[in-house]
Amino acid sequence: MSGHNRWSKIKHTKAASDAKKSKGWTKLLKEITVAAKSGGDPSGNPRLRTAVDKARAGNIPNDTIKRSILKGSGELGADSYEELTYEVYGPGGTAVVVEILTDNRNRTAGEIRKLLERHNGKLAASGSVLYLFHKQGHLVYEKDAVSEDALMEAALEVGAEDVRADGDIFLVVTEPGKTFDVKDALEKKGLAPSHTEVGMYPDNSVHLEGKEAETMFKLVQTLEDHDDVQNVYANYDIDDALLEQLSA
Helix, strand or coil: CCCCCHHHHCHHHHHHHHCCHHHHHHHHHHHHHHHHHHCCCHHHCHHHHHHHHHHHHCCCCHHHHHHHHHHHHCCCCCCCCEEEEEEEEEHHHEEEEEEEEECCHHHHHHHHHHHHHHCCCEECCCCCCHHHEEEEEEEEEEHHHCCHHHHHHHHHHCCCCEEEEECCEEEEEECHHHHHHHHHHHHHCCCCCCEEEEEEEECCCEECCHHHHHHHHHHHHHHHHCCCEEEEEECEECCHHHHHHHHC
């Protein structure tokens, strides 16, 4: 989904995501295993902290989470996954970044190419898409749960880069490495976010309508459904009314 309105519109796809919980568990545990290779302590490993928080939010049992961490750290014998980033051109001149974890590069590459062909997407040259995105931490607050002035003052005091309104939420933006320090500090002030994520976000978006919007939506949904795709970031924007229609 597009960067600037990602969070105000994510609610439209939540129901569909909940229906795929078992597949989601597999992806979350795979991410924990890979993230734990850089250190098994979530407090000193932001990527692992993100994955563990998502797993807990998805009601994955703590024992299952711990086993994945031990696999990643090598204590239980790590699964072998390769990390890949695909840069893609989508309908209407949109840009897409696809993050992948796979145990078979050739199989995944073939499957992703076929998927792109069916939805008017194509692989882009290395570097031709990534420069349009920047890694950031995002903390999401519902507008009806917090005062903008209070959140702004507290967030900037604890080191956030920016606070901005986005539809029916406030978005606290941080440097990737400071995301959880900011989150912890805000929680101590009684300001717990409804969602926290470190990801790739576009500087600008491309507005789509009609058939291009429908094709783009299906492309992103199909990519996210693929077993080896961990994250999909795209710079498209679709009006709320059409997005609700496509998500139904």
